[in-house]
Amino acid sequence: MVTRVPPEPFRIKMVEPVRVPDSDQRERALEAGHFNMFGLRGADVYIDLLTDSGTGAMSKQQWAAMMMGDEAYAGADSFFNLKKAVKEVLGFDHTIPTHQGRAAENVVFSALVKPGDVIPFNMPFDTTRGHVFNSGAVPAECVIDEAFDRANPHPFKGNIDIQKLDKALADNKGRVPFVMITITNNSGGGQPVSLKNLREASAVAKKHGVPLFLDAARMAENAWFIKNREEECRNMSVAEILKATMDTADAVTVSCKKDPLVNMGGLVACRTEEMYFKIVPKVILYEGFATYGGLAGRDLEALAVGLREMVDEQHLTHRIAQVRYLGELLEEGGVPCIQPIGGHAVFIDAGAFLPHIPQGLYPADVLSVEIYREGAVRGIGLGALAFEDVDEKTGERTFPKLELYRLAINRRTYTNSHMEYVAETIVNVFKRRESIRYGLELVYEPPVKGMKHFLAHLKPRDL
Numbered sequence: 001m002v003t004r005v006p007p008e009p010f011r012i013k014m015v016e017p018v019r020v021p022d023s024d025q026r027e028r029a030l031e032a033g034h035f036n037m038f039g040l041r042g043a044d045v046y047i048d049l050l051t052d053s054g055t056g057a058m059s060k061q062q063w064a065a066m067m068m069g070d071e072a073y074a075g076a077d078s079f080f081n082l083k084k085a086v087k088e089v090l091g092f093d094h095t096i097p098t099h100q101g102r103a104a105e106n107v108v109f110s111a112l113v114k115p116g117d118v119i120p121f122n123m124p125f126d127t128t129r130g131h132v133f134n135s136g137a138v139p140a141e142c143v144i145d146e147a148f149d150r151a152n153p154h155p156f157k158g159n160i161d162i163q164k165l166d167k168a169l170a171d172n173k174g175r176v177p178f179v180m181i182t183i184t185n186n187s188g189g190g191q192p193v194s195l196k197n198l199r200e201a202s203a204v205a206k207k208h209g210v211p212l213f214l215d216a217a218r219m220a221e222n223a224w225f226i227k228n229r230e231e232e233c234r235n236m237s238v239a240e241i242l243k244a245t246m247d248t249a250d251a252v253t254v255s256c257k258k259d260p261l262v263n264m265g266g267l268v269a270c271r272t273e274e275m276y277f278k279i280v281p282k283v284i285l286y287e288g289f290a291t292y293g294g295l296a297g298r299d300l301e302a303l304a305v306g307l308r309e310m311v312d313e314q315h316l317t318h319r320i321a322q323v324r325y326l327g328e329l330l331e332e333g334g335v336p337c338i339q340p341i342g343g344h345a346v347f348i349d350a351g352a353f354l355p356h357i358p359q360g361l362y363p364a365d366v367l368s369v370e371i372y373r374e375g376a377v378r379g380i381g382l383g384a385l386a387f388e389d390v391d392e393k394t395g396e397r398t399f400p401k402l403e404l405y406r407l408a409i410n411r412r413t414y415t416n417s418h419m420e421y422v423a424e425t426i427v428n429v430f431k432r433r434e435s436i437r438y439g440l441e442l443v444y445e446p447p448v449k450g451m452k453h454f455l456a457h458l459k460p461r462d463l
């Protein structure tokens with residue numbers, strides 16, 4: 001039995017027409033885009049599940065708030081409205097706006113990280129990992145082992161392993177500027193982190209005198225999972241759980257293009273003035289003055305409203321059920337998905353879907369190509385192409401444990417009929433999976449570590 005998705009808690013007021021390109025158009029688009037989903041044009045895609053970032057629909061309250069945008073370079077009212085919303089929803093006294101999440105990472109990493117440092121994570125997402133390398137540091141992945149077991153139904157597969165974390169901190173004394181936990185864990189299947197785990201991680205970090213940062217792009221979805229899966233939080237509201245989540249951390253970086261429901265925006269928020277003054281010069285250097293951080297006043301206003309809207313439980317219940325609905329339709333068709341289904345996306349185990357394609361020939365990206373070819377649906381491979389490590393001297397490749405294909409669901413954008421179309425498309429590919437007899441090889445890769453999957457040119461190679 002698949003989930004019954006509750007009726008949408010919104011009416012659709014404006015539509016964006018989309019069309020299904022015919023198969024000739026799809027073939028031309030694949031060639032022109034070098035078989036990389038980032039190379040396709042939006043107009044060549046029917047259902048675009050490349051990302052849930054900046055692709056959601058704003059509410060009428062957000063659009064109305066935009067009209068109140070105060071465009072002062074320094075000290076705009078809109079900044080103070082945002083600061084008030086951050087204090088109210090997240091509890092932090094200090095807010096630094098940035099133009100998006102990776103910009104928040106950039107100001108934090110450039111202020112606090114130096115070459116040779118080690119940053120313990122549950123798992124970093126791709127751009128975050130890129131920032132670690134760009135600062136001359138390395139990530140130490142400490143997620144629990146269950147995260148790598150596709151069918152394991154552990155309710156909090158995003159949890160950090162407290163022993164691994166303690167060891168990483170002890171082994172790298174003096175070289176850890178902060179611990180960072182991604183909520184929900186995007187690279188590991190959109191899996192939540194429990195409040196208990198965050199509290200334990202916070203205590204361990206404190207014991208070692210190291211601050212805890214949260215990469216909190218999907219913090220409201222994480223809080224919803226806590227409410228539904230963590231016994232002691234059952235009677236708390238999502239808003240209360242979110243506050244309690246934030247209480248475990250010294251600071252957050254947020255891509256506001258996800259849960260906070262804006263099309264562009266990010267922020268850093270922190271507890272102490274000392275940390276604020278360490279970070280804020282970098283925002284001026286890279287983003288804009290401290291009270292706008294690369295955003296227009298109207299963007300700050302829409303974000304202030306979005307932060308309050310994101311904890312609406314009807315919205316979250318509908319959204320997470322819609323994602324699960326897609327996952328269940330796929331599972332029903334035999335498609336191997338990461339269990340439990342994540343908050344913002346369904347992650348297909350591309351390694352299990354196409355077991356005859358060696359990981360070095362990027363099976364997750366072959367799956368991207370085939371699903372696009374079948375139904376003009378765009379998802380994204382999150383496997384070896386995104387996360388492999390290649391030894392600079394020997395060329396030896398180390399592959400990630402997970403070879404995933406992600407369908408990220410835009411917030412308040414697609415209907416359940418769209419989900420059914422996507423599932424049907426993918427089940428059709430699944431039925432003909434054994435006839436897919438090629439892999440992909442690199443023709444071009446950019447010279448910056450961690451950026452390969454965004455810019456790679458690929459070409460098919462027969463098995």
Ligand code: F0G
Nearest residue numbers: 051053100101102125127186215217255
């Ligand atoms: N952290 C996480 C967990 C993310 O998922 C992302 C972006 C970022 C940071 C960076 O934020 O895009 O605003 O600069 N993830 C997107 C995705 C792009 O498709 O999952 P950004």
